[in-house]
Amino acid sequence: MTLIEERDRAQIRRILAAMGDPVKIVLFTQTLECETCPDTQQLIEELVSLSDKLALEIVDYAADKEKAAQFGIDKVPAIAIIGDEDRGIRYYGIPAGFEFASLLEDLLMVSHGDSGLDSRTREKLAAIDKPVHLQVLVTPT
Numbered sequence: 791m792t793l794i795e796e797r798d799r800a801q802i803r804r805i806l807a808a809m810g811d812p813v814k815i816v817l818f819t820q821t822l823e824c825e826t827c828p829d830t831q832q833l834i835e836e837l838v839s840l841s842d843k844l845a846l847e848i849v850d851y852a853a854d855k856e857k858a859a860q861f862g863i864d865k866v867p868a869i870a871i872i873g874d875e876d877r878g879i880r881y882y883g884i885p886a887g888f889e890f891a892s893l894l895e896d897l898l899m900v901s902h903g904d905s906g907l908d909s910r911t912r913e914k915l916a917a918i919d920k921p922v923h924l925q926v927l928v929t930p931t
Contacts, residue, residue, distance in 0.1 A: 793829065794836045805894050806841035809901035811874060813844055818851045818858055818868040830867035830884040837893075843901065869893075873900035889928060 794802065817834050819827040831848065838846040849857050851866045861870045862880070869881040871893075879900065885893040899905055907915070 792836060793833045794840075799840060802837070802894065803840050806843065806897070808898060809841060809843045811843070811901050811903070813897050813901050814847060814872045815844060815897075816847045816849060816861065816870040816872060818849045818861070818863045818866050818870075820850060820852045820866050822852070824866050826884045827867045830869075833884065833886070833890075834869065844897070871896055871900050874903060 815834055815838060817831060819831050821827070834846060838844040851858050851863065851868070858864070858868075861868075861876075862878075863870070865882055867883065869885065870876070871879040871881075877900065879896055881889070881893060883889075
């Protein structure tokens with residue numbers, strides 16, 4: 791059984807066709823004590839199969855703590871989106887529902903190396919002189 795239905799695959803292919811540079815998705819997963827890890831892995835594998843500009847690296851969180859630390863991963867499932875550089879974009883949990891649309895948008899932004907922010911916002915952000923850690927939390931409804 792697939793998680794991405796065929797009618798949605800065509801639309802996702804069209805969206806991903808707008809990608810610029812290749813993007814690597816690093817998925818941190820484990821086999822024990824992770825209810826959503828198998829579905830997350832299947833979803834991401836299906837997504838990656840829809841574009842030749844996407845690559846997938848699967849990391850066993852329990853077996854490769856060093857790699858997890860390198861990416862700042864402290865729970866699973868976790869997804870790191872990496873373009874020409876690591877901009878710190880992470881997803882925790884399965885990116886289903888509205889989060890899937892956000893994941894697609896992030897893939898496009900990373901592939902173009904551009905956040906889409908206007909110049910005034912960029913100027914204000916450039917003035918921040920201390921590290922900032924942003925998190926957006928969502929719950930299924």
